[in-house]
Amino acid sequence: MKLRLRAALLAAVLTGSALAGPIDEVRPLATAFDQAQVDKDAAVLDRSMADDLVFIRGSGRVADKKSFMEGFTAPAFKLDPFEIKDHSFTELNPDVVVASGEVTLTGTDGDEAFSEHIRFSDVWAKRGDTWKVVYIQVTMIPPAK
Secondary structure, three states, X not given: OHHHHHHHHHHHHHHOOOOOOHHHHHHHHHHHHHXXXXXXXXXXXXXXXXXEEEEEOOOOOEEOHHHHHHHHHOXXXXXXXXXXXXXXXXXXXXXXXXXXXXXXXXXXXXOEXXXXXXXXXEXXXXXXXXXXXXXEEEEEOOOOO
């Protein structure tokens, strides 16, 4: 019995399944969600966000999933690839993980170029067997003086 248990534990460790926790589950989903914003991938954005998503814009205005999707998939909107600094993941409980970081978003919206330096927090919650973004908070970082 002990030998079988050891073999099962060793196999789990080698495959990573025994050690995979909420952060390990959310990290690749968060990467895909961020990339979907650049790629304007409506299917991934839709699949990643809860229908009751609350989106707090950098202006402080409250928006929803529809508004988030419309903004990132608008034909005239183009977001450049970005690198997240200080990217961190915090497990609040086994069913809630916060992904946060700092990023400078650049691109064009119509004929207008934009550059926004922000700090964000995406709250991922497990709904059934699926992780969904349920809350997004964006804080604008003013230019250094």
